[in-house]
Amino acid sequence: MEEFEPNIIGFLCNWCSYAGADLAGTSRIQYPPNVKIIKVMCSGRVNPMYVVNALQQGADGVLIGGCHPGDCHYSRGNYLARRRIAVMKRLLEYIGIEPERVRMTWVSAAEGRKFAEVVEEITKDIKKIGPMKKIRRENIW
């Protein structure tokens, strides 16, 4: 049987995490290709419903990347995101969705290495718990 390859959606902020992922690429750091990156202007832009909708539509995990606290381009977006995702994560956990599926990380533009490590860890975790079946939408057209 083929090994399960998870689908991970990464919402990365334009100013730090996306640049960090870019750096990982330009410095030719190897990391799993499972993460599909969507650029958002700020981690505060990530509506927590994005997470639910991603899990419904085929993602096995969601990664949200923002600037380190205090470094946000819009000064407070990542702080707001931190609160929102913290509550959403706990709610999903309560409903019975594995907490490993929703992750958040701070990656600065200089941390290409850290980005690769984070992706590696998440991919490993999600491979362990298997594909997301619980709230998956059945009829995708």
Add this chain to the structure above:
Amino acid sequence: MVDLKNLIEITKKIVSREDVRYVVGYKKGTYGFQIMPAFAYTPEDAEDFIYSPVCSKNLAVYTILEEKLPLKRGEEEDKRKIGVVVKGCDSRAIVQIIQEKGLKREDLVLIGIPCKGVIEPKKIEKMFPNQTDLIDVIENDNSEYIINIGGKTHKVPKNELLSDVCKSCEFPNPPLYDVLLGEEVEITEIEEFSKIDELDEKHTEDKWEYWKRHFERCIRCYACREACPLCYCKECMADTLNPQWIRRSVNLSENAAWNIMRAYHLAGRCVSCGECERVCPVNIPLMELNKKIERDVKKMFDYTSGLDEEEKPLFGMFKPDDPEDFIL
């Protein structure tokens, strides 16, 4: 106990004020243990007003439900106030709406009632099913309800009929009011909303089994949304088509997404009035979700909703030292 004469008198006084349009309160229903919301436009209308332990409906919802029709040329907006009869949780709901700038304090007259807890309609219906006559319920001083059915008097211990949310209510006295009827209730004992811990300790798969069973039954009538005093968005995210956050088909995936969304949008706003669970036609334990979030928010951010009009909304502010143990 609330003095009915006093309630009617005060309502009459408020309605006859020039700057008040109407007062919302409770009146007798048509059968069984039902009550109805009553709108008093004139002092005579206020004669119907009642208050009893079966008055569980949250009237705060009527302050935001009112449809504002477009004005004709030369017509001026009716800026008179609205009066509401509020229990502890209703008052908190109004504080929360004022905090979010959904209402103005100047536009409201609040008749506060210190609440000793209300009867869960589903429980009393189960105990005395199929009642066709209107029945009075009175609470006595020994924590018992006195129910008169067809000449027979039943005495029922309060705990058997009390709503689950009322058992764990921390704020029975309205935090915001203009007139307070009766004396403030002392908080004696608060039961923990126990079901949360029970489920929280279970394995992930068992949790999902539990919620799957409930979400599968959801018929997406959105009664929970309509009854909630804090779901007052002009356009709900469940109704938008572009983007379509949740599809309209009724299946497990969409039902789960809707229930997650509903619970999440009440994070740091829910005032635990229990109205959503009360109106749910398929008995989904929605308050468990709300209470769980309420507890998390209290623990993580030390935030309680609906107590201070000046406070900022939970997700509109932050502290630099918010917990971030979940961040990689």
